Amino acid sequence: MSLLRAKIQDVFNEPACEKNRGKNAKASKKGCSKPLTPGAAAGGCAFDGAKIVLQPITDVAHLVHAPLACEGNSWDNRGAASSGPTLWRTSFTTDLTELDVVMGQGERKLFKAIREIKEAYGPPAIFVYPTCVTALIGDDIEAVCKRAAEKFGLPVVPVNAPGFVGSKNLGNKLAGEALLEHVIGTVEPDDAGPYDINILGEFNLSGEFWLVKPLLDRLGIRVRACIPGDARYFDIACAHRARAAMMVCSTALINLARKMEQRWDIPFFEGSFYGITDTSEALRQISQLLVKKGADPEILCRTEALIAEEEAIAWKKLAAYRPRLEGKRVLLNTGGVKSWSVVHALMEIGIEIVGTSVKKSTVEDKERIKQILKDDNHIFEQMAPRELYAMLSEHNADIMLSGGRTQFIALKAKTPWLDINQERQHPYAGYDGMVELVRQIELAIHNPIWRQVREAAPWDCQPAVREELPSTKSEAATLHAVQEFAGTMADDFGEC
Template sequence: MAESLNAKVAALFNEPGCDKNAAKDEKARKKGCSKPLQPGAAAGGCAFDGAKIALQPITDVVHLVHGPLACEGNGWDNRHAASSGPVLYRLGATTDITETDIVMGNGEKRLYRALREIIDRYAPPAIFVYSTCVTALIGDDIDAVCRHATEKFATPCIPINAPGFVGSKNLGNKLAGEALLDHVIGTREPATSTPTDINILGEYNLSGELWQVKPLLEKLGIRMSACITGDARYHEVASAHRARVNMMVCSTALINMARKMEERWGIPYFEGSFYGISDMSDALRNIARLLVARGAAADLLTRTEALIEEEEKRAWSRLEPYRARLAGKRVLLYTGGVKSWSIVSALQEMGMVIVSTSVRKSTDNDKQKVKDLMGGDAHMVDSIPPREMYAQLRRGDADILLSGGRTQFVALKARTPWLDINQERHHAFAGYDGMVTLVRELDASLSNPVWADVRRLAPWEEEEGETDFDDEGVQALMPIA
């Protein structure tokens, strides 16, 4: 299993579809995309975490973590990936390996018993089994156990070999895609097939975002064969090889899957975004164009343009009241991946100014799109230390911070509005309706009267002419206005 995993990791680091890897020499490619993590270290964002978050939105299967209890506790339900039906994916299942199991070599036995118990109790269409640092290091062969359990219980048991120490969360995303290609996709034929079947790759239905896009496709008669993996069902993913077109939402995570599906089953793919009005419209156009090229009725293009015109008109009429208040507002965008450029496009449509955007997890293609949108790379940043981010916000370089939950307290300490746009968010920002929601939330945060109150000096501070000091007693860069 170790040799197989090493070979798979090496192949992923040499992914032909990744422009960044293709530009490296052979020695640099062998090093991989990131420094491997130390086994058992609480580094966050490990390969196990990446595999789990990529596959957990498959809602009707049980996700079984073969490892210590803490691994499942850390990775369970860490995204608001919504389901329109089954909720089995929210079951926290683990073999709960202990020190005694490690010493006595009981890991594989515990795994087999766990598989049997899950099948007896829940009868899922499949079980996904995740290896972790501990079980990979002690040599538990989850492939062999899963093979035996699949034959014994007539239920697919899918091994996900992505222990945390092999690399980053992004590598875990890719290993999850490899597991689907090796064990799931192509193992079942769809009940029906149409000339307008598509797959969407790298969309996880966070806060129900997929449900803002799916009705638009249905209006055009386009059938979503499978979303990999948002609000997905196991049988949909298993028959995804019969789709006519793949739309890739996040190339950083699943470029290997898109490329191999094109090689094996001849499914063309393109990269697009559902964020922002123009990007949503372009996504619909590209889907229609590729479907017509694959044999769909030619009038699909005309109907797509008519729907785009109708939806854009409706969206802009709802956005117009916010334009005057948001135009010229400065935004510090601290995210990564596809959102490094897709959110930029959405905000620019409202006349907002992007101070800088993070490209920590972005591909070269993502970075090029940022340059095209913002006129060069001057606004692209990698990681910003919290102290530096705090200084920027205190200076007033930006009117609002858009980021994930990890940096919200930097903004709050700097007494600056903040809006969550990462995976923990509670609002859906995709599609035309999602753009309206995003703008409404931006306006609500920026116009909240609490910011004027928290920036105001207390009466005794005004009398004494005091300025603001940070928590460590270091004078801040500017007085509070």
């Protein structure tokens, strides 16, 4: 437990942010984000965060050493996609019970589960996740994993991120520490080249990295390891031989990028594949880093040629949407890299940003937003559901882009909504992804259903009653018969 505590403290003292490097020593130790109180797990616990980072490693068996509910609540928690193995889609848990805890059977049950997975599936590695229960009762996960690795001849990686130690973001970083300690650098590749890079913090949500990888392939750049999106264990084990790295989500794996630079001299930068300009800039910076590490400078010319070609195609496609979207107002309720990269992407086609959330963004993310928007009034740390509803119901925004948690606020306010977080169904990265994002926004805003739901309900309408003349002979005859009957009744009973 003391080792875990020291590791957590090390993660909090993260000096690697780009702007953080220019600070003095005292300010630099504060790191990229404000440390959270252990146990403050709003929005997800540390175990959940570790699982998010590691589960997209597709050929690995992910074993949760805990009661069944821990795996049930964390399984398939992101829409990451795989181009091959499907083992990561299988849930493994030791299903610890009260009797196992009382009788001290946890470690034995874990060893048995590792053996069963090895015999039934033969994975290249097994990742073992302790949770609150197994950490609190003192099961020695690292000892069991070490013994199992020796016994069965395959890597068994302990991921020490029990939920009670902190937030989901802390779990992301602890997962990076597990990769550094037990995986990266354990295999020496025989095909290392001058154009190998790592992509860190890219989750391949809805397969969006597959829109970016062909661009790198055309430049002759090989992705040695994409961590964790569509990753393989062997690729990550060889990741220390890459020449450069791009950090996509610094809040998740900045510690991994910094320590790989320290240990193996792999320079990195933080960039984004959202939007035309940011995608082009990311390609340029990748090429420039490779040249600094010894690649042929000719790649810079090829990169500019590719950018010019792809931008021309993308802008031509986007021109069709500009007349229907220019001046439309978007409320962005997300965080992290999307808080600034998507803002920039949308403003490129004339969309107005009325607000963006920075709840899970780093200090550097917030600085980028300020530079893009040039107005702090459009930045909010956190907006309560009541305030979101008020803003949308007063028609201060034409659409809200957010995650699934706030979709019902938009629907109640009768405002279009588009999912931009991990549950989304469409890829938005790269040039083609930007076109798809704009297309989905246009479809959502101009969907005719919104005109209908904003109309008053039929039972709320009170149409005026008016006398109309009959339009046909049959209607006239019916009216005459009714009038005669009414006259007869009046003669018999008198007028009311």
